[in-house]
Amino acid sequence: ENSIIVAIDGPAAAGKGTLARRLAVEFDLACLDTGSLYRAVAAKLLASGGDPGDEAAGAAMAAGLTPEDLERPDLRGEGVGEAASQVSAIPAVRKALLAFQRDFAHHPPDGKRGAVLDGRDIGTVVCPDACAKLFVTASPEERARRRHEELLGRGEASIYARVLQDMQARDARDARRDAAPLKPADDADVLDTSELDAETAFRKARDIVARKC
Numbered sequence: 001e002n003s004i005i006v007a008i009d010g011p012a013a014a015g016k017g018t019l020a021r022r023l024a025v026e027f028d029l030a031c032l033d034t035g036s037l038y039r040a041v042a043a044k045l046l047a048s049g050g051d052p053g054d055e056a057a058g059a060a061m062a063a064g065l066t067p068e069d070l071e072r073p074d075l076r077g078e079g080v081g082e083a084a085s086q087v088s089a090i091p092a093v094r095k096a097l098l099a100f101q102r103d104f105a106h107h108p109p110d111g112k113r114g115a116v117l118d119g120r121d122i123g124t125v126v127c128p129d130a131c132a133k134l135f136v137t138a139s140p141e142e143r144a145r146r147r148h149e150e151l152l153g154r155g156e157a158s159i160y161a162r163v164l165q166d167m168q169a170r171d172a173r174d175a176r177r178d179a180a181p182l183k184p185a186d187d188a189d190v191l192d193t194s195e196l197d198a199e200t201a202f203r204k205a206r207d208i209v210a211r212k213c
C-alpha cells in the first residue's frame, strides 16, 4: 500500500492534537486521535461503576467499542484521562484497539489518500511504516501551563501545581509501562514546542511531512 501515514506521538498536552488536525487539513488526510479510544474505554468503564485496573472488564469494553462511544461528551475530563492511562497499560486493551487503528491508517475514511494518527505508540507500534514520525514534546511546566489555561478556558476549576503533578504522574506511567511505552521511534523527528508558538510549530511539522512523505 502506498497511502501517506503521519504518526504523531508525545506526552500529554504537548500540542499533538492541534498539530494532527492542522496537518490533516494541509495535506488532505483523515485524522484519528487515538487517545479518544482509550478515553472511551475508560469513560464506559467508569460509567458502569467498574475499576480502571480491572483487566477483564477493560478488555471487554475495548472489544465492544462502537463509533458512538467516541462521541461521548465526557471524554476530555482529567478524571477520564487518568483512568485512560490506567486502562491503556492493559495489554488486552491495547490489542483490541490495534486493529481499528491500523485499519484507519491503511484504509482511511472519506476516500482520503492517507491519515494522521496521534497518540503514544503510533510510530513505534501502530504504524511503524509511517512516512513521517513526529515526536512532539515540551517541558512539563509548559505543558501543564497550557493544560491549566485550557481547563480555565472551559470554565473548569484548575490549580496549576495540581495539573503539573497529575501530568507528570501520568507521563511517568505511560513511559514506564511494559506494553507499548511512550518513547520516540528511532527514526522520529523530535519537535520540542516549549519555546514555539502554535504557528511556528505547525510550519516546522508541515515542512517535515512535506519532505518525508
Ligand code: C5P
Pocket: 012, 034, 035, 036, 038, 039, 081, 084, 085, 086, 088, 089, 118, 119, 120, 121, 122, 170, 174
Ligand atoms: O492523548 P490523551 O491524553 O487523550 O490520551 C489518554 C491516555 O491514553 C494517555 O495518557 C495514554 O495512557 C493513553 N494512550 C495510549 N496510547 C495511545 C494514545 C493514548 O496509551 N496511542
